[in-house]
Amino acid sequence: MKKKISDPKQRLLDTATDLFYNQGYHATGINQVIQEAGVARASLYLHYESKETLLLAFLQQRHTDWMAGLKRFTDTAAKPKEKIQAAFDFLSDNNEKEHFRGCAFLNILSETTDRDAEVLTVIQDHKKDLRAFLGDILHKEKQAVKDHVYLLFESAIVESQLYRNQWPVQEAKKMAAGLL
Template identity: 50%
Template structure:
């Protein structure tokens, strides 16, 4: 049944995604993860510390899934279009809850600089991913921006309509 640490992160992933970071309490996390409170604070020194651990885990999971999706094709163009299909896949899998990183970005204050830099690092990696695929920086940033808004707009409207439209735009662009 996994280690307590894993159970905590798995449960937190689910709850942060479903309810948001600030609306999810430690008590609910440990209760649903079947972990004692003392055990929680043995692994994480604070809730923010858990948040960083969660974002790191999410980063690893999310990118490996993206790479899996992209690797289905060989041509750059198809690979990029696959990335947008990955958004649709994730939306359907996770119920249009958007990007964990951007959701938490909206919830943190100036004092939580550590969390902010984890979010920035994640997005920088995504930006680099498109740059490596495409070479040209202006084009890759263009597609990065469309990718980002595709995630957000599908969360907002609980629909893949604008993801599909982005695919059409990107298809004409490359």
């Protein structure tokens, strides 16, 4: 039987998600995580080997959720071009909901060195999946077009975070439409 709201493990993950995403990995202390999750300190280490393990769990869940959200948007359209447009709408939607905090993966990437091999891999895998996802929608297009759309998509995320503004998403959306 499931717990009423969520079990400690999930509560830890949800809190870490919030904090790692919104204030950064290194800027977030274990103390804050357990406090906001409402669990004992040792309980964290019962479910997650280390802070980094928690980070990985966050990234993995985020990957699943984010890709699902993206798919929900692209599924509403039929043609490739419209699906791509819907993908940009997903970004707009995210920006609103998450106050322009940008891409969780690219943000963590900034705090990651080559020594954190595992983290780096998860981040790269996420982006490869995204790239493949967009590529599949555009399976009739040439590789150059696929890449072009992907790069505009990435810019849209990063630049709207930078300026705290939707214009990069809207502009990139138009540019992508022009390519198709």
